[in-house]
Amino acid sequence: MKQGYLADYFSGVGVKRLSGTEVDPGVSNGHEFQGTRALQAFLGLPSESRSIPCTYMWLTDDDPPMRLDAAATWYDARAKQPHRAPEPRLLYTAEAEAVVYQASENDTLFVCLGRNERLLILLCRGGSDIEQQLLWLFGLESPTLRFAQRDLRVQQGSRLDFAARHVLDAIEVEVDVSDDAWLDRLLAKFGTKFPGTAPFSAFARSQIRTADPLAQPDQALMLWLDLEETLFFTLERHIIDQRLRAGFVEDEKTDVDGFISFSLSVQNRRKSRAGHSLEHHLASVFEAHGLRFDRGGRTEGNKKPDFLFPGAEAYRDAAFDPDRLLLLGAKSTCKDRWRQVLSEGAKVPSKHLVTLEPGISLNQTDEMRSAGLQLVVPEPIQDSYRAEQREWLFTLRDFIELAKQRAASALTAS
Template sequence: MKRGHLADFFSGVGVKKLSGTELDPRVSKGHEFQGTRVLQNFLGLPSSPQRLPCTYMWLTDDEAPVRHDGTATWYDSRSNQPHRNPEPRLFYTVESEGVVGLAAEGDSLFVCLRKDARLLILLCQSGSNIEQQLLWLFGLTSPTTRLIQNDLRQTEGLRLDFAARQVLEAIEIEVPTSHDQWLEPIFREFGPKFPGTAAFSAFARRQAQDVSPLTEPDSALMAWIELEDVMFHTLERHLIDERLRAGFQSGGKIDVEGFVSFSLSVHGRRKSRAGLSLEHHLASLFEAHGVKFDRNGRTEGNKQPDFLFPGAVEYHDPAFEPGGLTLLGVKTTCKDRWRQVLSEGRRVGQKHLLTLEAGISSNQTSEMQAAELQLVVPKPIQSSYSAEQQGWLNSVGELIGVIKERAASKNSRDG
């Protein structure tokens, strides 16, 4: 399957730590980002101030971005001092203060030059998930007070697989993933409509003949996820195009409510489908390995963990050893919801959580470890985590090994 690369969207990117003089009006009223001289490689040395189209975004781990579309000015602060070396700086406008003012000294600034020559100014808290994800996406090291850059005119940059596309979506950049060659087989199987998620996931797995769930469970899971994602967006684009062509008219007037309802349904379907498809593919993987499980089996307080091994009957049997039980939560992205898994089954000590989220911060994974929650991340995504974190993470194959080992240990005690 052909995938794009980061260089298809960006010419260059850089990151730096913000200082108080760049943000605090009590210290400076300059409204400018300093230490950005390396941007000369992309923007050139300004002989006079250049106003550039710019999008400013404040990013957090749990809320939608705060965004402002405006301009930024690239200028040489020493243009009137010919005896000194140039000192180019990036001036942000008063109108952008509602975004820039959310950052604090020590937070991270990402300056990204898009292929369409628009600047993208991204600000986020130091030590956050989104900071680690952006550093991984852009191929950058931990920021200092001087801009560290990656020239994407000289390299393709990261391949835009499922995990990378998720990070780009967080900064409101959507990567086209539809491939029209899938329309005919989808229509032949389901007709021109959205099928149920279980049926669609099974259909995607049947098309992925070059991966083995037995020998390469991590690669198989990601191949299934990738292919279904492409097929879904192919079908979605076609059906949305048909609906838009039909228009939104009611009684000779524009049907605003109809349009809003349709838009919400598209967004809702995307969110619910992603989580359900991941669960469907995992269930198929466990079945291939002969692992016994219940999906949404009930525990105390009517809680329903995503997967319970070997099942709810064993969980509620007082004679069944707790050491033979495994509880797995499944979340496409964790955000702050990972704590929900901790309360879903008292009889299970160490619980597991599987996610497709790239680059969760060290602060958060340390909290998980302290709470006895083992994070499971497919091998193709683990490179987005630090070396120290990777030593602690479980792969999907390792998770299956743990489940089987616990079941074997229980059987040996019974024997």
């Protein structure tokens, strides 16, 4: 499997907390980000005013990014004062106000220089999930009013594993994980059409002999997910290539509707696969441990939780102790959808939710705790969370041990 490093995509990154004079037009119309001297490390000292192609993005935890392609100007405000130390500044254009003015004082600014010499200017709420995820991805500490920077030309940065790719996807940086070394095996097994999600996940599991769901359930889950993603994008790339070569022309007219339909099918397949893949691999781990469970077993109001332990029959049995039931939701990304799990089984006093989302904010995990939801995060992803959060998080192994304890107590009671 191909896994690059952050340095393959970025030359450097800086972060700071925003002041009102930078983003509040009621305070200043200067259009400048301040305290930018630290960015010299990878932007260089501007001997003269330099326009840099730029993408501005306003990021939230719940909505797609607001983005604008424009420019930024890097210049030395003391260029005509040779007796004084340089004072480099980063100027954003009036055109960028639509994005920049979404931010407020004490929100967070990331300035990232891509390997393509394009700036990526990211703005987000302080204390948000995306802020924590970006700080983790770039290896930066909580921001202050002065820029802190990391020069990625002299260090590789984080390895672009499953969790890192999730964050890069949020800022529209696509990491190619396809690997043509797998293509012949995929075509021999499935041909040029995608199979159902269950057989595709099963094929991915069959290709990794080193994964041990009994001894290392967290690591096995991530190995399976990682390989399935590689296999999926490898086959998808081939299928899309073949379709594009065939073209979108019908009766000598460009088939615009056909092209749009094909594009939508690609996007929908990607979204659908991620959630199903997680559920299929979790079920395989639970089966390896001999756990009894139902997938999509019905509870009140026709709700269908992702996993119900030991099953829907026990849930409906009035004589079965509710304290021995377990309900587990599975969401590859949480966002605000974690609250759905709370309503999926009234008889289960506390619920569990497994997610692959890295670095959920402290505010969100505190809300989950208060609502009686226990978050389950595979061990390889947990380093994206703060130390005080990791003390509370369950690993997949922790959840399996709890499920075994509940099953043993049910047998004793019977």
